[in-house]
Amino acid sequence: MVALFDSPARSRRARLADHHDAEALAWAWRQACEGAGLCRSVDTPTGATISTPKVTGVHLGPPTSLVVALTPGQLPGDVRAAAHRIAPHLGAVALRIEPRGMTHVRVTLLDVDPLAGTLPMLPGPGVLLGRDEGGTCLRAEPGDLPHAIVQGVTRSGKSVWTYGLLAQLAHRPDVLVAGCDPTGLLWRPFAGSRHAPWQSSGLADLAAHEAVLRRVVDEMDARIRDLPADRDTLAVTPARPLLVVVLEEYPGLLRVLDAAKSRDDDPGKRVRALVSRLLAEGAKAGVRVVILAQRAEASVVGAFERAMCSLRISFRCDNRASVDLLHPGADPAVADAHTAALPGIALLSRPGHDLTRIRAPFLGGYAEYVAAIAGAAA
Ligand SMILES: Nc1ncnc2c1ncn2[C@@H]1O[C@H](COP(=O)(O)OP(=O)(O)OP(=O)(O)O)[C@@H](O)[C@H]1O
Ligand SMILES: [Mg+2]
Incomplete structure (x- = not known):
């Protein structure tokens, strides 16, 4: 079962619905990763086993975000490269991928293009x-x-x-x-x-x-x-x-x-x-x-x-x-x-x-x- 973070005080029925949403999201993530090629296929005596980066936690937000464990050898950049293929299947326009520790990423579902709107000339170094x-x-x-x-x-x-x-x-x-x-x-x-x-x-x-x-x-x-x-x-x-x-x-x-x-x-x-x-x-x-x-x-x-x-x-x-x-x-x-x-x-x-x-x-x-x-x- 996927851990559900930060659920505020809610009725039991609402919390159950949240868990359904979280599970549905984790399932959609798994399916989308398979489709986007962000997976590994291991041959076993009983057939091929597909492993995808596993959702370990969901924050329903808004904004909704997932915490995902990278598979061995995978980098946040690999998830970033597949993000535009995965996003629509999670109901998002785009995904923001941020490293979380050495082995996890936080995947935030964005409902507007993060590059929409102009960028002013922000002061800073260089x-x-x-x-x-x-x-x-x-x-x-x-x-x-x-x-x-x-x-x-x-x-x-x-x-x-x-x-x-x-x-x-x-x-x-x-x-x-x-x-x-x-x-x-x-x-x-x-x-x-x-x-x-x-x-x-x-x-x-x-x-x-x-x-x-x-x-x-x-x-x-x-x-x-x-x-x-x-x-x-x-x-x-x-x-x-x-x-x-x-x-x-x-x-x-x-x-x-x-x-x-x-x-x-x-x-x-x-x-x-x-x-x-x-x-x-x-x-x-x-x-x-x-x-x-x-x-x-x-x-x-x-x-x-x-x-x-x-x-x-x-x-x-x-x-x-x-x-x-x-x-x-x-x-x-x-x-x-x-x-x-x-x-x-x-x-x-x-x-x-x-x-x-x-x-x-x-x-x-x-x-x-x-x-x-x-x-x-x-
Ligand atoms: N970073 C930006 N943010 C918001 N709007 C922009 C930005 N860059 C360009 N634009 C808009 O696009 C218009 C055209 O941009 P620009 O003159 O830089 O095009 P160009 O690529 O130099 O074209 P050309 O090859 O015809 O010279 C600008 O007048 C502005 O309205
Ligand atoms: Mg010009």
Whole structure:
């Protein structure tokens, strides 16, 4: 029998009904785990025995939650990965899975998507990248950020995520915001700031983009040359700030550069080569690249570039194949569902963690971005 937690003072009849509900839930859990493949089949002389993570307690709530004992070798992440298949069979929109001790998890039944509603720019250490379904904020110190690639169809939330990132970085004396923005919007509020000489905007002057990237590469080379004999990575300081190189609408920039190609001049090839060098050598020299694209397809971001970007974020994608580009091996059901994601909801991969569904922080519209940068970037 399943233990029923926290039943308040209730009549005997009501308590009996609660026990029925708890047993029914535990049974539904077992069935759903079997269907979702969260089970182990052991052959015995009398036939196969299926074992699923066992419900050891139920809290009828609201919110309703189960305490589940993991089977040997199982991790909370395994339950999390199957949660979207199990949730509907428990009458929930989604499940929140939290470790409980070393061998159990608490499974909370959610009746609204935990990522519904906007996420304000919550204060805290480092930069806020987003919040996961369990309510945990994903944060990183700027120096710990890897190279990143962000994709998503139009109006899915790439620029808004970037506004949030830059608003959190621009005021830091140990960060310089650099890069190329063919749309001409991203760098407008930086005009006149210490960051501006490292930025190029618009499509009127194509050579400016190459010049900015060349300047960052030259700085990277100088930094690597000057590395002390006993160090293999540069310590980021206000004197040697982290250079965050944002390539907004990178495919669009490459398209225009490729169109300008002539028999003896290939600016697109040179820009690709500069970006490849930043990706390959920048991490140890305090340079981080953030590539933004509607689709991280091979003609834009080759396998090498993709491999260098270990932070990968996909806002809504057109199809499963697009999700696979940045998150190979993602559960097809998760990838399919992501084709209908709301603006600001993304799948995020980072080293050492499972694929995570997140809500990106929302600083506000363009006006709020301009105000945040104008107040921060001196
Ligand atoms: N994190 C978020 N929270 C709430 N709403 C968001 C969020 N991100 C984006 N939106 C909404 O979606 C709209 C489009 O977002 P955004 O401009 O970032 O799209 P985009 O991916 O950059 O598109 P494009 O490729 O056309 O530039 C925003 O104006 C905003 O209304
Ligand atoms: Mg945009």
